[in-house]
Every structure is written in C-alpha cells, then in structure tokens.
Amino acid sequence: MKVVYLALLVLVSSCTTAPAEPNKRLAGNICEYSQWLSISEEENQVFIEIHNPDDSSNVYRLRIPNFSSNSLSGSYDIDKPINKMACLSSTHIGMLSELGLQNHIVAVSNLKYVYDSKVKKNNPIVLGEEQSVSIEKILNSKAEVIVYSAFSSSFSKEEVLNKLGILCIPNFDWRELHPLGRAEWILLFGYLTGHQEEAKIKFNEIKAHYSEIKTKINGSNPKRILSGNMTGDYWYAPAGNSYHAQLLKDAGLNYVFSEDPGTGSLAYSFEKILGMSSEIDLWLNPGFKTKKEILQAFPKSKLLPIVAKSSLFCYSHNANKYWEQSACRPDLILSDYSELNNGSNLDESKLVFYKKVQ
Amino acid sequence: MNSSHFKKVILLLVSIGIIILVILGLRIGDIPTGFSDIYNAVFNYSENNLSELIIWEIRLPRVCIAVISGAALSIAGMLMQTLFQNPLAGPYVLGINSGSSLTVALGLLSGVQFFNSELGLIGSALLGAFVFGLFILFTASFIRNQIGLLLFGVMLGSFVAAIITILEASSQAQSLKAFALWSMGSLNGVSIEQVPLISLVFILGCLGTLLIVKPLNVLVLGEDECRLMGYNLKSLRLAIVFITALFTGLITAFCGPIAFVGLAVPNLTRMLFKTQNHFLLLLANMLFGAFFILSCDLIIQALSDTILLPINALTSLVGAPFVIYILIRKLR
Numbered sequence: 243m244k245v246v247y248l249a250l251l252v253l254v255s256s257c258t259t260a261p262a263e264p265n266k267r268l269a270g271n272i273c274e275y276s277q278w279l280s281i282s283e284e285e286n287q288v289f290i291e292i293h294n295p296d297d298s299s300n301v302y303r304l305r306i307p308n309f310s311s312n313s314l315s316g317s318y319d320i321d322k323p324i325n326k327m328a329c330l331s332s333t334h335i336g337m338l339s340e341l342g343l344q345n346h347i348v349a350v351s352n353l354k355y356v357y358d359s360k361v362k363k364n365n366p367i368v369l370g371e372e373q374s375v376s377i378e379k380i381l382n383s384k385a386e387v388i389v390y391s392a393f394s395s396s397f398s399k400e401e402v403l404n405k406l407g408i409l410c411i412p413n414f415d416w417r418e419l420h421p422l423g424r425a426e427w428i429l430l431f432g433y434l435t436g437h438q439e440e441a442k443i444k445f446n447e448i449k450a451h452y453s454e455i456k457t458k459i460n461g462s463n464p465k466r467i468l469s470g471n472m473t474g475d476y477w478y479a480p481a482g483n484s485y486h487a488q489l490l491k492d493a494g495l496n497y498v499f500s501e502d503p504g505t506g507s508l509a510y511s512f513e514k515i516l517g518m519s520s521e522i523d524l525w526l527n528p529g530f531k532t533k534k535e536i537l538q539a540f541p542k543s544k545l546l547p548i549v550a551k552s553s554l555f556c557y558s559h560n561a562n563k564y565w566e567q568s569a570c571r572p573d574l575i576l577s578d579y580s581e582l583n584n585g586s587n588l589d590e591s592k593l594v595f596y597k598k599v600q
Numbered sequence: 601m602n603s604s605h606f607k608k609v610i611l612l613l614v615s616i617g618i619i620i621l622v623i624l625g626l627r628i629g630d631i632p633t634g635f636s637d638i639y640n641a642v643f644n645y646s647e648n649n650l651s652e653l654i655i656w657e658i659r660l661p662r663v664c665i666a667v668i669s670g671a672a673l674s675i676a677g678m679l680m681q682t683l684f685q686n687p688l689a690g691p692y693v694l695g696i697n698s699g700s701s702l703t704v705a706l707g708l709l710s711g712v713q714f715f716n717s718e719l720g721l722i723g724s725a726l727l728g729a730f731v732f733g734l735f736i737l738f739t740a741s742f743i744r745n746q747i748g749l750l751l752f753g754v755m756l757g758s759f760v761a762a763i764i765t766i767l768e769a770s771s772q773a774q775s776l777k778a779f780a781l782w783s784m785g786s787l788n789g790v791s792i793e794q795v796p797l798i799s800l801v802f803i804l805g806c807l808g809t810l811l812i813v814k815p816l817n818v819l820v821l822g823e824d825e826c827r828l829m830g831y832n833l834k835s836l837r838l839a840i841v842f843i844t845a846l847f848t849g850l851i852t853a854f855c856g857p858i859a860f861v862g863l864a865v866p867n868l869t870r871m872l873f874k875t876q877n878h879f880l881l882l883l884a885n886m887l888f889g890a891f892f893i894l895s896c897d898l899i900i901q902a903l904s905d906t907i908l909l910p911i912n913a914l915t916s917l918v919g920a921p922f923v924i925y926i927l928i929r930k931l932r
Contacts, residue, residue, distance in 0.1 A: 473777075473781065474781040474784060474786060474910070475786050475788045475908075475910070476904075476908060509904075509908055510630070511629065511630050511901075511904060512658060512788070513629050513630050513631050513654045513658050513659075514630035514631065516631070516650070516653070516654060516658070517630065517631045517650060517654070520650075539778075541791055542657065542658070542791065545653065545657055
C-alpha cells in the first residue's frame, strides 16, 4: 500500500505545468528585457500584451490611445489615462511611487505592508488578499483598474469586475528572470496613466545605473555567498538561473548554488548546507534581523561557522521598503551587493536595503 | 511453529529491523559517511570532523526522536483503545492531539514570546493534551457507543480546527508561518541536547504503563470485572489519561502533530499477536511504532531529491487507508 501511495505522489509531483515559452514579441516591441510584457507604440495607439508564463495561449491584450500624441482612432480598451488604480502587490505600489503617482493608488491589499509614506497618508481602501478581495470595497474605492499578480492561475473576481467596467490587468513582474526585465514593468504603469515618457526616462536611468555598477565591479577574489534560510525541514535558496542568482552574478559574487539549474527555489537538507558552510564568506537573506531570532527559529544554525563570523546581511529590518522598491530598482540591490563584495572594507552606510544581522 | 514462538520471532525480526533502520538513518544523507564515522560520532565524537558533526548533531537526534515518537504514540494509542474498549480510539482520532494543537496555536499565534520558546511550546502542548484527555474521559462516561465516541472525537477535531482557522486569519505572517510549519510535523527540530530529557520522560511513561499492565489486562474483560478484582477504576482511568497525555504532549511539542500512528500501530499489533496481554502489547507497540516512524523517516530522506514529504503527511497517507480498512471490517 505504501508503495502505491508513494508512486502516486511521485507521479503527481512530476506532472507540474511546464512554463510557457517567452512571448512572441509584438512588432515594434519596446521592451528589451521583459519576457512576459510587450508594448508596441504607434502614433495614435499603443498595444500592450501580457503573456501568462504558465500558459502560452493565455495572452492579455490591451489597445489604448497613445496619450502622448493626443490623436485618437477608433475605440480603445480605455479612453483616458487611468487616475485611480487598485494595486494588489507591493511591487505595483513601488512602480507607481517611483513615477511619483502615489495619488493614483486608491486601494491596496494590506496597508500594513505599505512602505511609501505618501501612499499610507492617502489612506487607500484595504481590499485583503488577492483571491478574497471584496468587490464592494473595490467599487467603493472607485478604482478604474485593478492590477493583480496572478499568484494562483486566475483572478477569481475578474469576470464580475469586467462586467462592472473595471479592468483587471495581470502583472507577472515576479516571474521575470532578468532584474531589468522586472523593472521594465514600470512602463506598463507609465502607459496606463499617460506618463509613459517619464516611465521610459526612469527605466533608462535605472538601466544605465545598473550597467554602470556592473561594469565597475572588480571580479577578482569574489566573496562566496550563501543565500536563503531554513523553512521547516529544508533550506530554501534561489536556484542558479533565478532572478536573485542573476543579481548575484552581475554583482560579481560567487553564489554557491549558481550552477544548480532552475528558476525558482532549491530545497536542500541542512546537512548539505553544513557540508559547504566552511567555505562561505557571506550569508544573505537569513530572513531575520538578529542572530537571536535566527537561532530561536532554527537552533541548529549555531552549527554554521558563518554565524560566528557575523557576516550575515538581510533586508528584514525594513522588509516593506525592500519588497516595494526592489523590483523597480534592481540597480540599488546591485549596488548593495557590490558593496558587500568589499568584505571587511564595506561601508554599511552605503547600503540601501541591506543591513548587518546583529 | 507454535503461537508463542511465532510472536517471539516477529518481535526479534522487528528488533533487528529497527537496528538496521537506525544504522541506515545514521548513514544515509547528503553528506557521505561511513560506518567508522558512525562509530566515532557515537563513541569518540569530535566536532572538528564534519561527518561526525553531521551524525551527532543532525542524524542522531532525528533517529532517536523517530524511535521515541513511534513508540510513544503507539503506546498512547494502545492505552486509549483499552480504556475506551474501542479499536478506533487513538490520541489523534479522539482529539488529544487537537488539544495540543489548540494550545500550541493559541500560544504561537498570540505572538507572545514565551510560547515561542522551548518551555512554552512543551508546556502548552502538555496542558492541551491533558485537558482534552480529561474532557474525552468525561464525555466517554455518557457516550457508550463506540462509533458515537469516535464521531465525537472527529467533531472535536473539527471544532478545534475552526478555532485555529479563526486564530490564523488574524495572525501576523511570522506567527502564521511558525504554526503552519509546526503543523506539518518534523523530526528535525530536536537537538542532541534535548534527547536525554525526551528519553527520560519517555522512560517514565513506559514505567508508568508497566505498572498498570495487570489492571489493563483485566479492564479488557469489562469495568465490572476490574472493580471486582479490587482495582480502583477512577485512578486507573486517570493514570491512563495522564500517561497518554504525557506521551502525546511530549511528541506533539517536539515534533508537531504526527497523525494515525497511535491508531494504526496498536491495531496492527492486536491483529498480529491476537492477545490482550498488555505486557506483550506494550513491547510490540514500542517496537512496531519505532519501526514504522523510522521507515517513514528513511522514505522521506530517500525521496528528498524528488519530493518534499512532511512526516505528518506521510503517516496520514499510510495510516488513513488502514483506519478505513478497520472501520469497514468493523461495520461488516
């Protein structure tokens, strides 16, 4: 009986949906790095395509006026720039904030996780988690558009909201593997709000800053990095082809799992981590602000020599800031990582998101 | 082969199986280790040697708690089944685990630092197990029907699950994560320093069970017979509930909930040994329970590259169909 159940389990676990191919780009697509967002601009119209990473046949298409030309032709999915938006993820708030459009945010999932003081001051309506948002609250917020992350395969309220005239736009920035691909989603918010020129300028600045830091990095004697932490019985760490691994690579750091294939998370036993722990120079993202908290959550961490070395860095002291801004500002993460590569000469005051775990 | 000889052979085989599983448990892992490493780790430990460090600090506590949790939960199940004269009784089904889960949830999800500590976790799990054990004992005095009592346990479990869901809905993300992980069960949370304490409590529980073996043998014949033989039924019931709560609370505190072991293993041993001799049943449950959890742990380790299996999910996957089988057999 045991064998039958285990065989079933193995079968189920191996039947996961294969990721879709990166999108076939729109003609004249202006997105350079994004795998799942395409934008094509014409004189009087803009085409936006958002491809579902798990289903290549599922493409969300929008045709909107080119708000910078003021020349209209035919009917569009929206007629005027969006002024009121419901954002169900921190990254969406971060991108609008980066454009200075905090006043456009009229509803969020949970105010507790908002970092931007202007957004908090505006007191947006709290909608709850993505799959359980209240339609009445969305109506009350007068949002014209709701941007969701589609963490589960669909947004359950989409059909009803569309009937009520509220556009539901998926955002797959979190599935991008290139840091600049994730940041490029700022263009979506720019085009929707009629601030596309500002968005393009902002993205180009981020791109230039990212390249500048990358080219300045001294590749000699890179620090050996361990990332992730114990969750339950396993150590979860970014896989070798993931977004996070790409950032570490661009920062010239030597990530211990850089050769382990995959774009999501790796799960390893603690003894595997212990086996490689003597060669580690830095432990990134242990998930806590203090060593005491780490040891309380997982007492066996004391066996890792890196804990005694005190070379632990995390963004947990201000996690809201990190989650809100980091997607849009990979250049700032890269800047932090390149600073961490300086080892004992690092200047902690230069770190934007990261702080030493005390 | 006569019946007594058959029983001895079975017990001997399971004992040998346990020794093999313990050695495999100490040997198998991501870091290759040899038999000499196991010997050195146990008898000549040096923390500067990585293999010995891994065996001593990671594998040995896991293997020890696997043996103890399997044995303890199986004995707890045996005691419950004898007390309620019901083969479907067990600490998980009757809701004693639910009691522990509720108090641990109240503690962890309240965000109070004390409950996140070792002492807070153990204390709350033991308290919950004992209070719910007494509550079930009280309820059993007027629900005489075996299926009725079982349904009561299931309802109690649902009731507790609802309260936990309400607590979860209004909890901080960090507390919620801690509780969700705890509820999956784990043999990896125990440290080598905790093993002596856990072993001591386990041995005390076993000694307590040994002391009531004779009245347990009589209790099977009925409560009236037990009274006629001069045993204090009230004290006996309390002793059974206390030992069960001690075992269940201890294991739930250190490993989280581990379902169905306390139900499936005692039934299996009764089916195999066809006896009401509680000395033999105690021994058999200890060995079979330890063998079962050690096997589950080995499966988890062996499949860890393919699929991540929480111990509670694996014991349920194996135990639940067995319980359904017993239920169908009983209803026929």
